[in-house]
Amino acid sequence: MLASDNKVKEEVYCLRCYQRADEKDKYCVKCGSPLVNRCTEEKTLLSKGCNKVNRKDAAYCSSCGAPTVFNLAGLVPGQR
């Protein structure tokens, strides 16, 4: 018995088509929707880029204020 094995495997589903996805997947294999709500702030000469992973309901990055990939894909709950 491994008492320390309390790692709960998080189940990931596509927000658009509800396809079951692997934890490590970044995009849905069925419809190509992003599964990780990353910041879209890109690496430029002036910026190192953000790449923060935000909550699934975040329309904007909590770190830098740039739109998230879920925002651009129209996947933020309650967003029109």
Ligand SMILES: [Zn+2]
């Ligand atoms: Zn999908």
Ligand SMILES: [Zn+2]
């Ligand atoms: Zn950001």
